[in-house]
Amino acid sequence: MRRILLAAVLAMLGTSLPASDKTMDGFISGLMRKMTLREKIGQLNLLPAGEIVTGAEINTEVSGSIAAGDVGGVFNVKGTDKIRALQEIAVRKSRLGIPLIVGMDVIHGYETIFPIPLALSCSWDTAAVERSARIAAREASADGICWTFSPMADIALDARWGRISEGNGEDPYLGSRMAAAMVRGYQGDYSRADNIMACLKHYAMYGAAEAGRDYSMADMSRVRMYNQYLPPYKAAVEAGVGSVMSSFNVVDCIPATANKWLMTDVLRGEWGFDGMLVTDYESIKEIIKHGTAEDLADASAQALNAGTDMDMCSRGYIGTLEQSVLDGRVSAEAVDRACRRVLEAKYRLGLFDNPYKYCDPKRRKKDIFTAENRAAARDIAAETFVLLKNDNGTLPLKKEGRIALIGPLADTRSNMAGTWCVAYTPERYSTLRESMAQALGGKAELLYAQGCNITADERQQKDGEFGKAIKRGDDALMKAEALAVARQADVIVCAMGETAEMTGESSSRAKLAMPDVQAALLAELVKTGKPVVLLNFSGRPTVLTWEQDNVQAIMNVWFGGSEAAHAICDVLFGDKTPCGRLTVSMPRATGQEPLYYNHLSSGRPVEEGAKRYYKFRNNYLDVRNDPLYPFGYGLSYTSFEYGEPRLSAATMERNGGVKATVTVKNTGDRDADEVVQLYIRDRVASISRPVKELKGFQRIHLKAGESREVTFDITPDMLKFYNSELRHVLEPGDFSIMTGPDSRRLKTVKLTVR
CATH class of the missing domain: 3.20.20.300 (Glycoside hydrolase, family 3, N-terminal domain)
Structure with a gap:
């Protein structure tokens, strides 16, 4: 005392x-x-x-x-x-x-x-x-x-x-x-x-x-x-x-x-x-x-x-x-x-x-929700968005003409931040509609329609399971209004997907596709023939197979926090370049779950990316094995080219080390960040090992036309695993050392450990 x-x-x-x-x-x-x-x-x-x-x-x-x-x-x-x-x-x-x-x-x-x-x-x-x-x-x-x-x-x-x-x-x-x-x-x-x-x-x-x-x-x-x-x-x-x-x-x-x-x-x-x-x-x-x-x-x-x-x-x-x-x-x-x-x-x-x-x-007063903190949240949010598709350079959008913003997540505050925000103050956050109007600054006309409910199930939405903060309306009337707005526009931006309450604790979903009335509205908007950009809000990997086949541009914006709306506009209009990369595999169908890149090989495997069904092999009758978008995937407003990986030595002692180097070039016309990824595979081991494992990554910034050599240190710890006796071991043999922009597009060199 x-x-x-x-x-x-x-x-x-x-x-x-x-x-x-x-x-x-x-x-x-x-x-x-x-x-x-x-x-x-x-x-x-x-x-x-x-x-x-x-x-x-x-x-x-x-x-x-x-x-x-x-x-x-x-x-x-x-x-x-x-x-x-x-x-x-x-x-x-x-x-x-x-x-x-x-x-x-x-x-x-x-x-x-x-x-x-x-x-x-x-x-x-x-x-x-x-x-x-x-x-x-x-x-x-x-x-x-x-x-x-x-x-x-x-x-x-x-x-x-x-x-x-x-x-x-x-x-x-x-x-x-x-x-x-x-x-x-x-x-x-x-x-x-x-x-x-x-x-x-x-x-x-x-x-x-x-x-x-x-x-x-x-x-x-x-x-x-x-x-x-x-x-x-x-x-x-x-x-x-x-x-x-x-x-x-x-x-x-x-x-x-x-x-x-x-x-x-x-x-x-x-x-x-x-x-x-x-x-x-x-x-x-x-x-x-x-x-x-x-x-x-x-x-x-x-x-x-x-x-x-x-x-x-x-x-x-x-x-x-x-x-x-x-x-x-x-x-x-x-x-x-x-x-x-x-x-x-x-x-x-x-x-x-x-x-x-x-x-x-x-x-x-001096430490909470300050301008400095908000600026950091805005910058960081922009780094997390993953551009999944961008046909014909649809994005970034130009600040001109008429832009239609449509969807149940376009004008909501409480759904920007996502799940588990115990202390948040949503009344202080911007909606996407507000941020887009601010970003356009009168240079383009912003049209808006909610378009639909989150789901056709009124009970779920009213009870708060699927979006209690979203205004409930008549889907037929809202769809008609949205289509009328869309016909006036030069480009359509759809704010759709999950609400904050659809992920987090006690929010399991058996179906991962776009909810019913949202999917129906999106299909009608595509039929207008206008370019459609989908901003997919989600707290998990979702199924976007139809969207990949039919929508011009898709960006996964997750739930970006209190400054999400401003950050989305930063990327949408090209003030910042998308640089997020997936840390989950996004499936073609819910039935593929659980789905992950670092799986073990079957005794009857099919080639990665195989597009057809093989009898008596480890595959589905009705869908390909591989994800729609693989782990590590993400596009940019520029393009990158990878050279072949090179090793400082072809062999390595078990207590030694080698360096793996790859040349990466920005082949587009915009400065941008790239995430260079390193994977390994132990070709033969005392227990079955994954087909590939992430063991290193470097986030680099390249100016348009710039090339850079990126080097990774291959150490014994990177090659170790726990064997059947739970001993952490490095076994001699051949390893595949792989580099590339994601877990699918990789180039390989062999390393032998003695």
């Missing part, structure tokens, strides 16, 4: 207590000697702010629990005034004055919203991703938040799963780079008041949900886990992530939250993670539903014994662990370990030095 009082004095003087592992250990050991078992368990109890704060009023029942030391942290409460009020209860009224940790789902921005994480990954720009997390941390910390439940590092191969929007796509290497960048952006070294603690999620294999249904089981071999699914989690741990969140699913038929092999043996034992491990929302309670626990006491004991430190919302720890210690179900030492990790997280954040470190009301 004296240390906390001293910290308050030092905070007034603008200084802090010195921090090191040794001093932290001594302080926390001393504090824990004063704590009762109940107070230790109280630190493991994390509650949602909805149970605590209503408007400016504080729930007296829960505030009493905080005062009693029964609450270690709260989440999803916004505003320094509310958070300070809660913190004052903890510091001034609880016996030991232990401050609260305060979290929020700051997934891709706070009030300045960046593109959804899947879109961010399509920038292939780790510096931009890190910058987006840095700005998100600055804004959240200015409003009292010190902990974010991000990044999500789940590999997702099935586009039917709604939460694919929250991750970095299908590739473990790219996912690892992005997860580490976000950790660096959020956390820094904790020394500043605008750093917050990151929380890696969802550990583990949540993205492998069976049939793409959220919360489904995920079942696979451990060899596949180590080679394909675990690397991004491990990369975030190596980047120093301060906390980890367990996933809802089972792993080896054991709920992840109670899986000791996952939580203790791998995470802590193999990877050396020493931070705090928190559950997802009520996942301890869900252990009972999985059928592996009799009741909440049993589930709570299993979770604690597995190594899970903090219980989000189920109240299992606070309600049962005291008795479980008496009964011998769990040990007092296990409670101590969990309590220590929670206290260490608070210490690292500086909350013992200054419980009100994140409660400076002056920061809101």
Whole structure:
């Protein structure tokens, strides 16, 4: 208590207590000697702010629990005034004055919203991703938040799963780079008041949900886990992530939250993670539903014994662990370990030095939704859009004549930002219609019609599942209005696709094609004979097979955040050149899912890109195997030419290295960015290996006509894999080294490892 009082004095003087592992250990050991078992368990109890704060009023029942030391942290409460009020209860009224940790789902921005994480990954720009997390941390910390439940590092191969929007796509290497960048952006070294603690999620294999249904089981071999699914989690741990969140699913038929092999043996034992491990929302309670626990006491004991430190919302720890210690179900030492990790997280954040470190009301005006932050969000959003088709140079559009903007997503604010925007302020964001009018500046006439609903199903749209913020109207009348507008125009821009609520948690879709009435309207607009540009809004890979065959230009704009509308116009009218590249494979048909480029070879393969069906081979009767748009794909307003890859040596020792070089030329007439990609294939190994794996990429800027040599270092680690004994090995033999603009258009050279 004296240390906390001293910290308050030092905070007034603008200084802090010195921090090191040794001093932290001594302080926390001393504090824990004063704590009762109940107070230790109280630190493991994390509650949602909805149970605590209503408007400016504080729930007296829960505030009493905080005062009693029964609450270690709260989440999803916004505003320094509310958070300070809660913190004052903890510091001034609880016996030991232990401050609260305060979290929020700051997934891709706070009030300045960046593109959804899947879109961010399509920038292939780790510096931009890190910058987006840095700005998100600055804004959240200015409003009292010190902990974010991000990044999500789940590999997702099935586009039917709604939460694919929250991750970095299908590739473990790219996912690892992005997860580490976000950790660096959020956390820094904790020394500043605008750093917050990151929380890696969802550990583990949540993205492998069976049939793409959220919360489904995920079942696979451990060899596949180590080679394909675990690397991004491990990369975030190596980047120093301060906390980890367990996933809802089972792993080896054991709920992840109670899986000791996952939580203790791998995470802590193999990877050396020493931070705090928190559950997802009520996942301890869900252990009972999985059928592996009799009741909440049993589930709570299993979770604690597995190594899970903090219980989000189920109240299992606070309600049962005291008795479980008496009964011998769990040990007092296990409670101590969990309590220590929670206290260490608070210490690292500086909350013992200054419980009100994140409660400076002056920061809101100067740090949140600033012009600088918005400019960064606009620039980064423009990097994420993926140009999928551009026949006859349809794009960029000229600012002349008459332009028709049609579609249910053309004049909506709340759908620009996408899923998981807990703190967003959509009334401050522009619609695409508003931004286009501003961008045209009177140089061209902008015509508008909504054209249709999101879907013909009135119940779905009214209930909010498919777009509650979209005005509902009569489809026949809206279509007639849209066609009348289209006939007056020189070019038609369609803003169509998914709404923000159609992806994210609990938003699985069995059909990935354009929703019914939108598809029907688009077909009628194409029949007018006018050039049609489709701006496809989505939080997942969608099926655009008809659109590819019939629409002149297609740009996937995902959900680009608070500045999405301005950024779309920047690219649409050529002020910026599209440079996004897919981090997911986009299917020809939903039935291809799960679909991903780095698959294993069948014993009866067909050639990649085969256009016909082969009997007794690994293919479909009715659709080609390959995606419509492959992983890594994206067009530009210019063109690039790749030379043959060259190696500095044809052979490499197992402890050596070689360089791979490729010449890339901008053969068009616009300066632009290109993402040069490096893939490898282990031709013969002790276990079956993927047909190709991304192992490097470089984002470069080339002026029109400029050529550049791009060099990659081939290291032993790039060629290693986990074998059947889960040993990380490099086996000698031949490797294909491939370079190109995407995972389909590659040129190859052979490397022999001795």
